[in-house]
Amino acid sequence: MGLFTDGFKELKKGSEPLFKTPKSIQETIEIMAVAENGIFEVSKGGKTSLNKYSKCYRFQDINYTTATEEEQIGIFERYCKFLNSLDCNYKITINNKNKNMAELREKVLIREQEDDFNPFRKIYNDIIEEKILEGRQGIEQERYLTITIERKNFEEAKAQFATLEATIHKAFTELGAEILPLSGNERLHVLHDYYHLGKEGTFDFDIKQGKKIGSDFRNDLCNGMIKYFPDYFEDESKYCRALFIKKYPSSLSDRFINEITSLPVHSITSIDVVPVPKDLTTKVLQRKYLGIESDIIKQQRVRNKNNDFATEISYAKRTEKKEIEAIMDDVRENDQCLFYVAVTIILMAESKKELDSVCETVKTIGKRNSCTIDTHYLKQREALNTALPIGVRQVETMRTLLTQSLAVLMPFNVQELNDLTGNYYGINQISKNVNIGNRKKLINGNGFVFGVPGSGKSFFCKMEMGSVYLSGTDEIIVIDPMNEYFDIAHTYGGTVVNMSTYTDHYVNPLELDVWSIDPNDSKGMVREKGEFMLGLCEQCIGDSLDSRQKSIIDRCVRKLYLDIARSKEKYIPVMSDFYGLLLEQPEEEAKDIALSLELFVNGSLNIFNHQTNVDVDNRFTVYGIRDLGSELSPITMLVMMESIQQRIVENGQKGKATWLYIDEIHVLLNSEYSAKYLQQLWKKVRKQGGLCTGITQNLVDLLQDYTATTMLANSEFVALLKQANSDSSKMSEVIGVSEAQLRFVTNTSSGMGLMKCGSVVIPFDNQISKETELYRLYNTNIHEINAKKEK
Structure with a gap:
């Protein structure tokens, strides 16, 4: 669609490099000034024109890949609306950066303590380490929106960004993604992480402190050495190459950008966008259309002069006319806007050979999608500055796209559960990253775990119990109708209260x-x-x-x-x-x-x-209620609930959390009084530091009970393992997941399913090796246990 060869020159033109020939490595970082609030001055306008300022925002990923086609169309339409709403230059950057493994291990792995359970902590840590390496090989993905505007000074720029932020926040709220502005130090940290790959922890520059002592931020950002070659460049730690999309097909898959950014390599993919004003778009389209009409008339006159009175015009002009008419209809009827767009990709590797291999892979992805991806020949430095979320564009590889064609370059993939601290919940089935969730940070930490027998729900809960017990001072209480949690209680030195007519355990x-x-x-x-x-x-x-x-x-x-x-x-x-x-x-x-x-x-x-003769002060208490008779059962439930509630209150006063697990919760919900008690507990336990978890089989069965539905509505954490004959419309409505995501709970393997933690919904895989001591401890499959004993 190379129609607009005339006009738009000023819009398409890249910003002039600040230093034509850098005399030092510091001069390759083309930022004029930085402010603590995150605004960068990226070019001086001189006496006649305005200065350029940029601001960067980090935004969350959303579940686009796992959504249904209908939901994807909804997301696509909202994204188009957002693209149309901005009237300034902006870029969307997907940064595959190095994960700070030392920091990750510090926050995720369980620390050793002076007790007898360090062997179990080591098993947990080994599992997490293995899954981290299996996934994206130590790479985490961040998404940025960088906006560039022209203003006289920082104060005017600040006011303009404040106005734009209202539009941006509204658009991303509709998309379901959180977006936050980066401070000056955070923006410099992002750049530092690129320049110092593998040494992310060494960044300690502070803009405020730097201004006091007069130090230059470039000294903290830049490398000690950088070499530019015609088709690649290298610095102290890596080899890099800048690529760009040279030729676009007439239609492109919305998975294209995802395919490139999902490769387990360090990369920066940047989509630069320059919106064309609507009135200018209309004028140029009309001028172009009149030009084509004029060419057709001339062509017919020449034919008539040669006594060729055929009415058919040439194929080239017919195609050109249809193309321009289609664009004009789109702009007029479908609220389409016109944009200049450029996609720049920076790929990084440890050696030149590895870099060539990665680049070939990316070019192959392009060919598969009918895209031509080429190297920025002799423009590597300018392409790097363009791709980084600084806010400048120094290469002219732009082409015109309509809103829908631009929106196809979709930056969204799948959500991640990545709290700084919390418990390990397996890996994300799509991205293969580890899931770390902290239920204490949710509005309320109550939850439910659903799964048919054999789907791994007991194993899932035991993994969480072990993680909670081994990593802190929180207390765990289990109501166990099948006496299957006695082994884990004994292992962790807990108290077992076996409630029955023959018991010698008294409460x-x-x-x-x-x-x-x-x-x-x-x-x-x-x-x-x-x-x-x-x-x-x-x-x-x-x-x-x-x-x-x-x-x-x-x-x-x-x-x-x-x-x-x-x-x-x-x-x-x-x-x-x-x-x-x-x-x-x-x-x-x-x-x-x-x-x-x-x-x-x-x-x-x-x-x-x-x-009472049982140690209820123990950090791990299991109430076994399997052998209760029908007469004793209702009273036992009542006494047990009262004792548990008192314990939660006492722990809350001490500042400790209490994790209450109720296995086969449908048994308790069948009793009217215990159901009422549970409902009250679910509503008020949050204020006392309690986190209740109900464990049962089919979600659809539970939804037939009003009390259970109310409890589920007051639960921010839900784990869905394999479900039988799932009524997807009911389930998606109550839990707040899409019907497409529910495919992860039908015909799935044991230990795999769907998890909702607050607003994050992810497909998880919580399987671990059957050879570990942890699997043998938590396993409830009687056939596997017997086979192991015989062996």
Whole structure:
């Protein structure tokens, strides 16, 4: 579409290099001045024209690759709208930079401690190290938007950037990507990381400090040596080559830029954009169209003069006319704008041979997409300055594109879960980067893990429990209906509370910090215990309490604790003390309540009429409830929940988080009272430092329960492993994932699935080698366990 050979000269022209012939390495970095707020002065305008200023923004990736075709069209349309909204020069840069492995290991790997569990920490760390190396080979991707404007001075530029930022933030919010401006120091750090590949940690320049002592930022950025050759250049640590797209096809895949930037090589891919004003576009198109019409008339006159009266015009002119008419229709009807666009690619390698190989790979990708990718011959330095997110353009390789053709150069791929600190959650199936998530940073850390039997949900949770236990001081409590978490509790020196009719593990439901109670109950501790006892008695009676019964129970609870508070000898009461108080009351209803409690106080199910004898102060506690009978089950649930809630409150006061895991949560949700209790816990536990996790099989089954749906809505963390007969529309609506992403939970392998952590949704792979001690500890596949024993 080489139509616009005339006009637009000023728009297309690259900015003049500041130093025609650099006399030092510092002079190759063509930045005039830097400010702390991130604004760079990139060229002086002289007396007659304005200075040029640039500002850079870092923006997040979004899930474009994993979206459905319909969703991709929606993203594409919103991206087109954003491209049309900017009326200044800008560039979009995708930077495959070196990941700071030392910093990553410092923040991600679990530190050794003075206990017996360092062998397990080493296994975790070995797994993470292996996955880091397997992925993008120590490369992380960042995306920048750099805007360049012309103004008289820094103050005017600052005001203009503030105006533009409102448009930019609105557009990226609609796209679902966060965008943040880079400060001056952060922009210099990005440039430093390029110039000093492998030595990213050495950057320590501060603009404010530098101005005080008069030091030049270029001295901290530049290398000690740089050599330019006609088709490549080299410095102290790498060989580089600047390429550009020379010829575009009539239609291009929206995966093209992704194919290039997804290569596991260090590279900078820059898309420079110069918008053409709408009125200028219309004028030139009309002029061009009139020119073609004039050529056609001339052609016909020549033919007529030669007695050739054929009405058909030449193929070349027919094609040219159709092309210009199509563009004019697009501009007029489809809100298309015209842009000058240039794509510059800087590739880096450790040797010349490796560089040639990488360049050949990129050119092959271009050929596959009908694109001609060529080398910037004798323009390597100018091309480098153009590609870096400085805000200058010194090479003229631009061509005209309409909005949709420009939007096809899509910079988005897939989201990453990359918190600075947190737990390891496998690798991203698309990008192969490790997933590090911190549930404490979410609005609420509650979560659910779904998966059919054998999909790896228990393994997923045990991996998280181990990571939490080994890396800090947080407490873990597990409600275990199948007694399958006893082994991990024993391994980590935890407490197992096996709740059953034959147990010798006792939990006292009336346990309270009696030393902290005052006769006026100013802390409300007795009131809270009174509410709990109302629920306990209701479960024992098997029917709703009337107002008289409630008054009697409340009276006895208050008397029980306030008498202890007034007495000099403090003791923790048990159920028989409460039972005795009921029998002392004059009302007949009190005798009925006592009779209902007798089975659980003096009868065969008296496991709650003892002082607590388990170490509930342990950092790892598992409540086994598999062997509970139908009579004991509802009361046990109630007592257990009360004990757990008290523990969460106590830990919260100490500044410690409590991770509560409820396996087979549908069992508890089937009981009306425990379902209500769980619902309340999900709503208020965040303020007390608790993070609840429900573990169950099919998500669709859970969605039929209103209480469970409410709990799911209050959960920012969801892990979906393999699902059977998934109702994708329901699932995507409730969890907030697309139907296309749900393909990662159907017919998938054990340990793989989809994870939502806040606003980030990623397909994950949490598989580890079956030969590790960790796999043997966490594995619940009975056939594999038996085969191992036989072996």
